[in-house]
Amino acid sequence: MKKKESHLRSILIRVVYVLCLMAIWEYVARSGMLGPRSALIFPSLEQIAAAFVKNFVRGYAGTSLWIYIINSMKLLLTGLAIGIILAFIFSGISMVSYTFRKIFDFTVSICDLLPGIALLPVVIIIFGVRREVIVFLVVHAVLWPMSRNMLDGFSSTPRIYVEAGRNMGLRGMRLILGVYIPAAASYIVSGLKSGWARAWRGLISAEMIFGIASSPGIGLFINQMRTNMNNAEMYATLLVIIIIGVIVQYGILRPIEICTVRKWGMSK
């Protein structure tokens, strides 16, 4: 019962906090205390709410925000899928080949430190201004942290699991699939979390820097709102970005964690 009580309390604290922020916002917006630019910087909550609806209903240039979101998500999911699969493959090969492991480990260390957006000019030269550029950046964002976590997870697999696996006749690839990967579950989950976070940031940044007409995304949308001084719409889009982040965090990543490492008593 106590647990439930403290849970309710923590929700209450957050709700009150958000209400206070909104009240302050609304006060600043209505008082015009920031001078003539007040309405631009702080559009009223009512305007933002209206813009929120408008974004989806009317959108920009006749295209609803839904389309932009779907475009972004397509690129994001493609990139995430490729990045995660590559991380599994490369980290798996690393467990079989010592030379490959050393090379891959070194590559991960370097690339992990390289912000994807810094690669943008190079990637544009290679691919041109196409959607593949964004997919590439998402792959870059997820592959390295995911691989780093998997390599760490594999190398810290308790010897007893490996021996128990060999004891029952597991060897090579089957030992990796049957023991190393599940034993590294908590590392893989944290790799997913940081990979997702980087990919999401990378995606929005790349879309803001160059929007692709053939596949306009959320980043492009928010940037267009800025150029047109549609500030209420801009804030409304920010809200959408936050909501998507929350959905992924609590609707996808958290359940994955609960169904795996928590259930198995393996949380770090």
Next chain:
Amino acid sequence: MSDTPLLKIEHLTKSYRDSSSGIEVLRDLELSVEANEFLCILGPSGCGKSTLLRCIAGFEEYEGSVKVNGREEREPGTDRFMVFQDFNQLFPWKTVLKNVTYPLSINRKGDKDEIRRLALEALEKVGLGNFANQYPHQLSGGMKQRVAIAKALALGSPIILMDEPFAALDAMTRSGLQKEVLRISESEKSTIIFITHNIQEAVILGTRILVLGQHGQILFDRKNEMERPVTPASPGYGELWEQLHQALYEGRLSSEL
């Protein structure tokens, strides 16, 4: 059955080459184990008893040979199934039942239903039939060890290797598990090689008792023909205990020299 013993170890020498002194843990060890024997191996710490078991299980590289039914084995295999001392030998990501069925399905011990039946039967034997759907982290240490034994039973391994499986348990749980292993060893047709540093455990469980000294030198090797169940009140208990104690003491002396 021919005259070939179930397990035959010849000229087994194991040294850790990576250590600068090149310590020989086992030197030229010879040992034969017959089917259905319950062999308890006693020895002071560092005498190489665990290393011997790991060599038999195929986890170590060594010189010499380990033959099961006359066939040389160098890699781990389910014909010599190891029950470790470490409670964490179960996979935390699998339920108790899946932990038992997994080795069976890897080794294709039947179709899905057959495997499930074998696993549940083995869990019943160790008294954990009601825990099939729990995860290992929900079990106590003693229960985890029982699941590990159930794995070996379900696999039907002809040789079960136990490396001080109960050493980290409290006395009550330990004695309960000893009784269970004894019961299992009498009803199942498996050969058990059981490492312990507890004389009482060896006397209660073993049908044959071995004491190892330095470099795996065999100091004592005798059948235990006391009527079961053996208790401290059994005739001959004190005598055997004394002999083993003496042999162990010699072993410790020789390893300190």
